[in-house]
Amino acid sequence: MNEQEILKQLALGNREAFSTxxxxxxxxxxxxxxxxxxxxxxxxxxxxxxxxxxxxxxxxLDIQTSFAAYxxxxxxxxxxxxxxxxxxxxxxxxxxxxxxxxxxxxxxxLNGVESRNFDELFLKxxxxxxxxxxxxxxxxxxxxxxxxxxxxQMQISRxxxxxxxxxxxxxxxxxxxxxxxxxxxxxxxxxx
Numbered sequence: 001m002n003e004q005e006i007l008k009q010l011a012l013g014n015r016e017a018f019s020t021x022x023x024x025x026x027x028x029x030x031x032x033x034x035x036x037x038x039x040x041x042x043x044x045x046x047x048x049x050x051x052x053x054x055x056x057x058x059x060x061l062d063i064q065t066s067f068a069a070y071x072x073x074x075x076x077x078x079x080x081x082x083x084x085x086x087x088x089x090x091x092x093x094x095x096x097x098x099x100x101x102x103x104x105x106x107x108x109x110l111n112g113v114e115s116r117n118f119d120e121l122f123l124k125x126x127x128x129x130x131x132x133x134x135x136x137x138x139x140x141x142x143x144x145x146x147x148x149x150x151x152x153q154m155q156i157s158r159x160x161x162x163x164x165x166x167x168x169x170x171x172x173x174x175x176x177x178x179x180x181x182x183x184x185x186x187x188x189x190x191x192x
Contacts, residue, residue, distance in 0.1 A: 125175035
């Protein structure tokens with residue numbers, strides 16, 4: 001089957017066609033993205049995001065040039081978007097850390113009372129999560145599992161895990177905003 005036929009099958013939702021394209025292009029996309037990220041774990045996440053975007057857009061595919069050029073353009077845009085997010089996050093995190101620690105003040109990030117308040121509120125926020133969101137959060141953010149490892153343990157797809165994790169983070173943030181103060185929320189952003 002030639003590539004045009006594979007793309008037609010993909011548009012119809014044929015998983016075998018998707019698997020064929022994934023197998024054929026995974027290595028090249030991975031190597032291309034590794035040049036951007038310099039981080040193998042992040043690169044693997046980016047590759048999965050690229051192919052997820054391909055799957056989600058399969059019905060609207062209208063490739064005027066080569067499929068490889070189309071896929072590499074998706075990869076480039078995905079990498080740039082994600083690396084931009086990381087750079088912005090790191091900048092905000094550094095600035096918040098600088099502000100919280102105080103310019104030249106000789107104090108710890110949190111004194112004992114603030115530390116206990118944060119731990120207590122954070123634990124309550126996590127315990128208020130629905131079971132799957134809580135499990136996803138604990139596996140990835142507390143135990144340091146990769147998305148793939150956590151998804152496998154929970155017996156769900158990687159995409160479903162990402163949704164649970166995103167909703168968990170949002171719920172914790174909202175809980176800290178509602179029940180804490182802004183400095184605790186900023187600390188949580190820094191720690192996470």
